[in-house]
Amino acid sequence: MAHNRESPRRKLARPFHLVGLTLVGVSSLFHHAASANPPESRPAPRAAVGRKNGEIRLDGILDEAAWIDAGLIPDLAQQSPHPGEPTPFHTQVRLLADEDHLYLGIVCSDPEPERIAVHTLSRDGDLTGDDSVAFVIDPFGDHRNGYQFRVNAAGARQDGLISGSAEPSLDWDGIWDARVSRSASGWSAEIALPSRTLRFDTRLPAWGFNAERFVARSRTTLRWSGTTLDSSLADLRRAGSLEGLGGLEQGVGLSAAPYGLARATTDFSADRSSLIGQAGIDVTYNLTPGVATVLTVNPDFAETEVDTRQINLTRFPLFFPEKRPFFLEGSDLFEFGLDLGTDFIPFFSRRVGLFDGNRVPLRAGVKILGRAGRFSVAALDTLTGDVPSAPGTNLFAGRVTFDADEHLRIGAISTRGDPDGVHANWLGGLDAVWKTSSLFGSKNFSVGGWGARSGGDVPDGRRGGWGFKVGYPNDRWDLFVQVNQFDGALDPALGFLPRPGTRFYLGGMAFQPRPQGGPFRWARQFFFELFPTRVDDLRGNPESWRIFMAPFNVETQSGEHLEANYAPQFERLEVPFQVAPAVIIPAGEYRFDRYRLEVESAGHRRWSAGNTVWFGGFFDGRLSQWESFVRYASSGGHLRVEARAENDFGHLPEGDFIQRLLSLATAYAFTPDLVLSILSQYDSETRDVGLNARLRWTVRPGNDLFLVWNHEWQRPLSPEDDFSMSPSRDELVAKARWTFRK
DSSP: OOOOOOOHHHHHHHHHHHHHHHHHHHHHHHHHHHHSSOGGGSOOOEEEOEEOOSOOOOSSOOOSGGGGGOEEEOOOEEEESSTTOOOSOOEEEEEEEOSSEEEEEEEEEOSOGGGOOOOOOSTTOOOTTSOEEEEEEETTSSSSEEEEEEEETTOOEEEEEEETTSOOBTTOOOOOEEEEEEETTEEEEEEEEEGGGSOOOTTOSEEEEEEEEEETTTTEEEESSOOSTTOOTTOGGGOEEEEOOTTOOOTTOEEEEEEEEEEEEEETTTTEEEEEEEEEEEEEEEEETTEEEEEEESOOOTTSOOOOOOOOOSSSOOOOOOOOHHHHTTGGGGOOSSSOTTSOBSOOGGGTTEETTEEOOEEEEEEEEEEETTEEEEEEEEEEOOBTTBOOOEEEEEEEEEEOSSSEEEEEEEEEOOTTSSSOEEEEEEEEEEEEEEETTTEEEEEEEEEEEEEESOOSSOOEEEEEEEEEEOSSEEEEEEEEEEOTTOOOTTSBOSOOSEEEEEEEEEEOOOOOSGGGTTEEEEOEEEEEEEEEETTSOEEEEEEEEEEEEEEETTSOEEEEEEEEEEEEESSOEEEETTEEEOSEEEEEEEEEEEEEOOTTSSEEEEEEEEEEEETTEEEEEEEEEEEEEOTTSSEEEEEEEEEEEEEETTEEEEEEEEEEEEEEEEETTEEEEEEEEEETTTTEEEEEEEEEEEEETTEEEEEEEEEEEEOOSSGGGTTOOEEEEEEEEEEEEOOEEO
16 A cells, blocks of 8 residues: 655755745745835935044043044934934044055033943943943844943943844954943043954945934933834844945954963862863964954863753753854854743754763864855864763854845755764754845734754754744734644754654734823833743644733833733653752642732933742642842942842642752953952752852953962762861863054
8 A cells, every 4th residue: 555655855955845845935025115215214324434533542431533524423313112203312423544444533412420220341341231332233234143242430331243133142242342431421432343353244334334322311212313213223134334444454454362371170079179271273264354263272162151050840952042152243143033031942052062961072063154145055064072971073064145136035954963972963954034124114014934954973763953933022912823733753862852753833912001190100111911822742642832921011210120920731651750959750740820020220320120920830740940139239249239139939749849050150350451250159959059259350352361269179078077078179270362563
């Protein structure tokens, strides 16, 4: 008897083909609406960069004669909360360039300068409650990829990579400098951005550009372009045009960043100590003005911040973000699909150099990153060293995208290798994303689809996956629907897939009105939310579902946040689930209700605090989860202290449990270039106290000295020693990193 049975490849092609047809239909359906009405129904603003003649002393004071010839943006317009309305916060942006730098001088008037808010001086610190200025650049003119830079009123710097219109990845660190100055009329900033920090198309007559100022105490945002409430600074489709940058040079395009370190380690349990020295180098060369290759030899990441610990009360693995600088450079180019989040990441760089929770030495790695015309390319190839749990191996990931037009981007991704060094594994995928910010004049709309397939030493069964999403993410209405399927044998050894063998149905609707006076004039914005999620197995049987509702969610005019939630939930366990030590929930079906109350004070205050409590049913019992924080920042932001605590109390027929997670983060900044940060963490599951202290001195941008101390204490299991701690491990590292460019 013959069976009409599709091959796995055919099954992958069909849903992606349907998604492709949908994208073509959407493109033709909305092409007129997205092109006949340009963003905000008006042309994007234009500005020209002046030519720098004379020296600029970077001190935050625009008193040098060179600024007289600067290009000028005379004032920024209010974007939020009342677009276009006048404010007392006049903001002037001046622009200069020479062969090697782009300079910005930003003058911020403030009628009450004593109320300017500053909470940190740390590099890449939390600036959400600080007065700050920021700018974004699109040096390829593709309206998708670029850079964001932000400086607060004390000179703390923050930078990130932009991919699409999502919020930027702030883990990237570029080489640039900024200084600020306070005065009786407000504050000002001088910013110097070296051209060699950027990848850009030297043939492009103009770059996409936008500038922003944020006034923390009134939560007022001012912007040059993209001044509707539906706009975000990272959305480069709404940027203006910056002309006159044709003289910027990239030099030879060669830079070298050698490092040297000394590491002293003590293992108290094994009574063993060691002292070693180590050296390595990163070399970058621009193959073309837009495409660079990066070679790293014997890299070390001693200065990387440690992971923030998490409590896991689910049966699925937790996600920890990448923090290592070598892997963050160009990481935005590997992004796949439309808003897949952590449900599926085809290439997750933390798989490289880590295996079974243990570090694996990296001998060498090479990357190719950049843009050539309508194409973007990203490729990474690494060679790992031998460890007892995994022999050394070669790991590869590559990604190519093509901009078919101003809205549609199609791409492909491929990975090869398995971190265990023994098994073979590969993955290939295709995706397409169509976006506009000018639907019906100035609305955001997006639709995307993807398909993927893995191979090698993978389990038997279907090895593919596919999905699509349609979204309408705007200020008053935020709507989306999404479906993703992950076959049981889809096995991305270099990716992240917590729930194979499932089909996800996701939807969301948020109505977000902004009251205009009346009895609700105290409220800045309400958020009435409904987000249902259902996860089935591939036979169509529900594994879990959840309906998250926010009948009350509000941000006040002063920045406080109040929220109440209701979330009915269903879970089906095919095998028993150990939720905590000695507490095992039996297989079966469980239906329960969860509730949440959340209160958080405004971030611009010197003291801020918040508390979130989840309570209600949990499988066949009850669970209460308390998450609290308190934060203090000294005047001027030199000292910042934040204490956090999570306490989970479970009461189940199978047993009771308590899980605790405590952390204390302290940062003292002598200057924005000399910062001491200390993070202490304790969790009751490992009974381990970890301390990570890091002193970073940026001698000048690109040249850093680090002193890092890691110490761990172990808490015994015996109840009579409940509060005693014994040291288990100690590590002290001194590292110097220098950058040379030509």
